[in-house]
Amino acid sequence: MTVRRLLVDAAVVAVLVVASAASGASLILVVDSSEITKKLGLPAEWWHTHLFQWWLATVLGMAAMLVRSWQPLVALAATTGMTLVHANSPVIPFMPVDLAALIALFTVASRDGRRWVSYAALGFALAASLVPAAYPASRWLGLLLPPMAVVAAWLFGDRARTRRAYLAQVSQRALDLERERDQQAELATVAERARIARELHDAVAHGLSVIVIQAQAAAGSMERRPATAQAALSAIVATGRDSLTEMRRLLGLTRPDGQELAPLPGLADLATLVDRIRAAGLTVTLTETGSPDGLPTGIGLTVYRITQEALTNALKHAGPSATVDISVHYGLDTVGLRILDTGPGAGGPPDERRGNGLRGMRERVAMLGGTLTAADRPGGTGFGVIVRLPRTEAG
Numbered sequence: 001m002t003v004r005r006l007l008v009d010a011a012v013v014a015v016l017v018v019a020s021a022a023s024g025a026s027l028i029l030v031v032d033s034s035e036i037t038k039k040l041g042l043p044a045e046w047w048h049t050h051l052f053q054w055w056l057a058t059v060l061g062m063a064a065m066l067v068r069s070w071q072p073l074v075a076l077a078a079t080t081g082m083t084l085v086h087a088n089s090p091v092i093p094f095m096p097v098d099l100a101a102l103i104a105l106f107t108v109a110s111r112d113g114r115r116w117v118s119y120a121a122l123g124f125a126l127a128a129s130l131v132p133a134a135y136p137a138s139r140w141l142g143l144l145l146p147p148m149a150v151v152a153a154w155l156f157g158d159r160a161r162t163r164r165a166y167l168a169q170v171s172q173r174a175l176d177l178e179r180e181r182d183q184q185a186e187l188a189t190v191a192e193r194a195r196i197a198r199e200l201h202d203a204v205a206h207g208l209s210v211i212v213i214q215a216q217a218a219a220g221s222m223e224r225r226p227a228t229a230q231a232a233l234s235a236i237v238a239t240g241r242d243s244l245t246e247m248r249r250l251l252g253l254t255r256p257d258g259q260e261l262a263p264l265p266g267l268a269d270l271a272t273l274v275d276r277i278r279a280a281g282l283t284v285t286l287t288e289t290g291s292p293d294g295l296p297t298g299i300g301l302t303v304y305r306i307t308q309e310a311l312t313n314a315l316k317h318a319g320p321s322a323t324v325d326i327s328v329h330y331g332l333d334t335v336g337l338r339i340l341d342t343g344p345g346a347g348g349p350p351d352e353r354r355g356n357g358l359r360g361m362r363e364r365v366a367m368l369g370g371t372l373t374a375a376d377r378p379g380g381t382g383f384g385v386i387v388r389l390p391r392t393e394a395g
Helices: 003-028 034-040 044-065 072-087 096-110 115-134 145-221 226-250 267-279 297-317 357-367
Strands: 283-290 323-330 334-341 371-376 383-390
Touching (some): 072 096, 096 145, 115 145, 226 267, 267 283, 267 323, 297 334, 357 371
């Protein structure tokens, strides 16, 4: 039990009792009953017995109303019995306390429990409402008024239950939508972090690999071939600047003069990428067939990043004497990319759990609805990356 519910029930009981006392004090509090019994032709002791029964039924009904919020069926049964006792009175008319049965029925109908209980309570109340019509001495009004009041009380209670259920459903739906929105926001955050991680890995890993190779070349030729060393150092500077530019762009920064940084790399930058790798000492050929006109930016970025990652891996693992052949074919519906090197290969299926390179390639291709194969070439003559992408971005 809660104090608030108890106070509400007690307030209802108080209002009914005070209203009844105000409307019928001359009857229910009368002591001298001689005139009443003389008018009815009944013995004097009859009035005292009748009044005692009326008060006993009233006390029991009002006591049951105090637990209406927790035991509405008990309150309904007790108040219905009280009302039937009151209806049998040839002297005392309808009182406000007799509304307690309708209030109890309203409470039963408004509950969210099993519906058959509510229907059974309605049937019980309807049957009880017809009983006063059988009392020849009853002063209650008409045959139809009590059943109509019962049906109205039940309908109001059922309506309150339906509205409460609807509001609860709306509230739950709002909570579900809010939870779903938060989950989508969290997923979007995770996806954005993964995207930034892929972009940073591709940009930084490639740039650092080229820098390391050029630094090694510069260190080996510093004394005997200073011109070669100077070229390697210049390539290190250019590669470092390019990598820093990409990092600033990926992090959403702008230059101090307010001009936007360079756009994301794409198909037009493949030749520059190949020249950079060639300058690092790896032999690379690039062949493009078909027309890239109308190709979405996302497709071009994916082709560039996969080529960049594959060249970075070849630069680190294929060896200085290896060659890399890149072919890009722009078909009517698909874009095909082949990157084949003549290095020693991976010696088996590559472990994509180590590092982010191959896993990042596969994630990029999957987002666009394409396919990717990365494995040793047949005959153990190197490693190959074969990609097929749709000409339109998925989703």
